[in-house]
Every structure is written in C-alpha cells, then in structure tokens.
Amino acid sequence: MPEKIDPWSSKLEVKNYDKLLKEFGIQDFENMLKRIREPMLTMKRGIVFGHRDFDRVASAMEKKKKFVMLTGLMPSGKFHLGHKMVADEIIYLQERGARTYICVADIEAYNTRNQSLDKLRKTAIEEYLVNYIALGLKPRNCDFYFQSSRSSDPEKANAYYKLIGMVSNRTTMNEMRAIYGELTPGKIMSIFTQVADILHPELPEFEGECPVVVPVGVDQDPHIRLTRDIATRMKGNKEFDFMPPCSFYHEFMPGLKGGKMSSSDPNSYIALTDSPKAAKEKVIKYAFSGGRDTVKEHRERGGNPDIDVSYQMLRFMFEPDDSRLKKIRDDYMSGALLTGELKQFLIEKLTAFLTSHQKKRESAKKQVDKFLKK
C-alpha cells in the first residue's frame, strides 16, 4: 500500500487511497501478490495498490484459462510515459494469456473534444498503436478496435452496438449525476458506450463467459463501479448475463513538474517520440527535485525521494533492480547523492530507452496492418 512505500507522500493522497480502499470496497493488491507467479515491477513496488476481483484473473492465469484484458484509449496528443505505464500492463497481461481488447474511444473523443473521426483514427494508429507494438504488443489475440466501427463481422458489430443500446436501461439519471456531475447528451452517450466496451467481451459473439480485467488509474474507478453495478443488475437476464468486471489500480506517475502528466502540457511529460536530447533537457529543466536548496544543506540533511520526480520515474519504470533503487533512495536521503546526479541516472536510462524504442517504432510501423485487418 502506498503509505508503506511512500512514507512521506502527502496525507491527502494516503487519505484518498484509504477512502478508495475502504469506502468503495477496493481490495488491497498486496494479498494478490502471492498468487501471481511473476508480478510486474509496479505490482511488487505497490504502485499497483488495489483491485476488484483480481482473484478471478489470477485463477485464470494459474489454470491457463481464458480471460480478457480490456483498456480504452482517448486518441489525443502525444503518447507519453504515463501511457507507457498502462501499455506495460497491457503487454504484461497479453504475455500471460489475456485476450487483449484495446478500444479506441473515438466516439467519446468526438463527443467531448470535437475532433474529426479521421484525425482521431490517425492519432490512435500513429501515436498509440505504433508505440504499443514497439513496446511489445503482439497481434495474436489482440482486438484493437474503434468505437465507431466495432467489427467487420456483422454479428460482432450488431451485438456490441445492441449492448450499448441496452445498458442505458440499468442506471438512473441520479446515479449518473452522482458519479459524473453535470451531464451533457454527448457525455451520456460516451458513458453508455464505455460500459458496453467493458462488458461486451463476455457476449457469446466475443469470448463468452470469462473474467474481464481493466487496468486503470484510480480516478477511473467510478466508471468501473457503474459498470459493475450495471453488470450485477443485468445478471440473470437471458440475453445479457455478465459477471462484474475485474480491475486493478495504479498510482499516477507524476508529471515532470510534480503535478499530473498531461497531454496538453508538453513540459509535463516525456513523449515516447521525444528525442533523447529533448528528453534530457526536459529532465534538467523541469523535473521537480526533492533536493535541498544548497549543496551544503543537501549534504547535511538529505533529499526527499518521494517528491522527487526523477526518483519516482526510476521507481515507476526505469530502475528495475530493487537493490540499486534502494541504494539510490538511501544515498539521496543521506545526502550522498545530489539532485544533478540523480537526474543523470534517469537521463541515462531514458536515453537508452528512447534510442532503442524509437528504432523499434520504425519496424512497428510496418506491423500496423496486422492489428487493423480483422
């Protein structure tokens, strides 16, 4: 849990996680770790901190039974390290047998961001899909689809869209307002579509009965809760009988400046297409430091890795070796390691990753068609 791993993290954060865990019935992921043969780095480090019904997924993985991983992407802006974190989860689950459903939320983007479908499609492919492939996504058992054109198989297309039409019957305006605040017709349509996205893999036209798991940031839990409630209300319905979907929750990777990593602020993120030089400059210029104001003070009193963005990026993904990470942490806290040196560790890792990844992107571009032809 976050408070064990991040003893200095802000009280608000801990309180929020606590609230999520207790009030909303999210389960602690730590208990799940012993059931997973090769947990992800973010799972072992408690960055993945909570789940709902992940037991069903763990069982399916153990017994090599069918299960589905589903994620949605909003095709806007650059694919950055925050997106990579989700991509790593997708690929981790695909490698462990998940049928992989990746939904391009183009209807949602059209309704809420007013971009043309053509432009959204281009972004989804050139930014998201190419990066997924370069990170290791495989076409086998992967259904990469657009909300606006679900399938070239008419049975599948009709079944999916039918479900969008039907889920609306199992919620109320009050419930939706409580979850989403002020509603617009476009938002409402997006919500119905999203609920159907999460539920539809269990339709007989798709995978049939099996666990469906959605990896999400904690802010996405309301969607999951609504979808689980609707699934429960549909249970026993001859035509639509779903198990509530499973989920697991990760902390947010901090943006460079310490807040959110946001597509709308290029100085808050490292994009996977940033040149190593540009990335280096961003880290030097913007990465929020947990160090002291002067070298002298830092040497004496040490820095705070838990608010230091460079340290967090190493922790989230760039330093897989726990003992080396611990040494960095200890040295930073003791004052032996300076902010400039810490940033240098990150820059080296980032440079290696971006150089290698951008080469992989070139061959990934040639594989795009394998994911789009269905």
Add this chain to the structure above:
Amino acid sequence: MPEKIDPWSSKLEVKNYDKLLKEFGIQDFENMLKRIREPMLTMKRGIVFGHRDFDRVASAMEKKKKFVMLTGLMPSGKFHLGHKMVADEIIYLQERGARTYICVADIEAYNTRNQSLDKLRKTAIEEYLVNYIALGLKPRNCDFYFQSSRSSDPEKANAYYKLIGMVSNRTTMNEMRAIYGELTPGKIMSIFTQVADILHPELPEFEGECPVVVPVGVDQDPHIRLTRDIATRMKGNKEFDFMPPCSFYHEFMPGLKGGKMSSSDPNSYIALTDSPKAAKEKVIKYAFSGGRDTVKEHRERGGNPDIDVSYQMLRFMFEPDDSRLKKIRDDYMSGALLTGELKQFLIEKLTAFLTSHQKKRESAKKQVDKFLKK
C-alpha cells in the same frame, strides 16, 4: 385543413392544429395536393393536414428521383386500424417509388417497456410485418430492420451505429428536457437511436443524398423537430451531412369509445386479426355515437357525424367514394340515417375488409423471409 372538413370538431383540436401549423412552422398540406398526381384518400380528405418540406418528396415523385420513406414501429400489442392507417401511407409511398425503411424500435421498447428482445422480435414479425405484407407491402426496395441488429452488411451496421454515437453531440439536456420532459437514461438512448434512424438513410453506406420523408401522427412532431434541428447543425460536417428530413401529419383515427385507439385497451380498437364477428360486436357495443338520445329526437334534429366514430372510420378509410360518404354525412345530419344504420354500413365494410385481409395474411406469412433476409 381540419376546421374546414370537421366544422364541428372540438375547439381544442382546431387550436392544437393551428398551434402546430403556426407556432411550429408545419405547412398546410392542401397546397401540396395539386403537386401530387394521385393523392391518398386521407390527403384528399384533409386527414393528412400538414407537412414539413414535402415539396422535396413531391419533386422526387414527379421526376422519378430517389427518395426514402421511413417509419418506426414499436412492437407492442395488436396491430389495429390506427396502425393500418400508417401502413397505407407506407404502401402508398412505396408504390410511388419510395425506398421503404421500416424500423422496429426494439431498443426503444426494451428500454421503455421492459420486454425481451425475442418477444419483441416475434411481435414485430407476426403482428406488424405480416399485416404490412397482407396490406400490400412489397419486399423490393424495402428495408425492414431491427434497431438491435441493423444489418448483416458490416459497413451498413457500423455506419448506422456510429451515427447513433455521434448525434448526441448536437443537442443539449435543456433542449431534450423541453421536448420530452423528465428524462431517463433509457429514454435518452431511445432518442439518440430514433434521430439516427431518421437520418441514416442519407448516409453514403445507405442511399446517399435524397429526400427522407416520415409519415407521423401530430404528436410525433417534436421528434421530427429535434431531428431536423440536429440535421441542420450537422450540415457542412464532412462526415455527416444531412438535409432536414421531411414529414407529413395525419389526424388520429379515433378509438371506438371516442378517445385514443390504444393497444392497451382492446375495446378501443379493431385489430386486423379480430374476427368479423368480434369486430361487429365491438362496433355495436362500443362505437361512440353522434346520434341523439331517442329515435324521435334524432329524426328531428339529426346526428353529429364529426364525433361519431362509425362515421369517422368510414371517412378515414372504409368509404372511398366521396359522394357516398357525403350522402351518409348529409343523411345522418338530417336525421334520415339512424345510428344503427350507420353502424351497419361500417360493419359491412369492416366484415368485407377483415375477411379478405385475414385470407391475405395466410399467404403473407409465407413471404416474411423475403423481408428478413438481407
């Protein structure tokens, strides 16, 4: 216009029609009559009293250009004379070249009436489609479809459902509330679906640019208005460019007891599967009379055909000969014709129609597959 044809009809009705014509910009159908080579009986008699942009349809009919007739049906209960009236309009337009789209609003029925899709499908086919066929609907250029499974052509299915997802972006909650009153999620979904139903024939995957006309009861005008507004707001959009749909409006055929002909009250309607004997009994027992309390008073002062349901049924559909209808009307008003005699006229016509229609239903049942295989 109603006030010319029904001088004694209630003031409220006239006021409502006036309001529709003036406040909501519905155009008088009378002006359209000279442009139509063979107008329907209900058009000539002013029962079809208003329209929106029917000029475009009249032009297409004159020039034998492509146009679409679209109607929706809610598959609940028995198919009665009120439904026959719309069926006659559908078939009239099909015979004059319309591509005929008949939408089974099963998603709407599911969301608002809580019936299973299977049951709704059965009713749509056995009640509605069989009667349409027996009344003269032809499979050529006829697209009889279910909202829940639009097409076995994936391009068509995806295009239709994509449009449902997109129209939500062109209205607001306030506009929808002003039109429909209290909204539920199921209602909202039904509205988006209905708007797409009316607009989608113009998509390139269907007919492309051409007039689409919807024959409706006056109570349905709000749907038409919303759809026309949304179409106008989508104009110039590269992906979705529609002309506002056309419409025409008929008065309601009165129910037997004088109010609405309602599926939920069997004594308010004559179903097309009622036996001639049952129909006769309903007319004798329930048909509201415009006659006087006693024969003596009737002979002296005459009856009121405008509130007499038997007379209205003759006027709406069962007495095609204008001079004979005029004689019935005059005789009833003068007192020469008694209510029992008037009812007898209707019963004879009804008996002949039901006997012949129910024979046609038997062969119609064998043709159902031609409408369902696409």
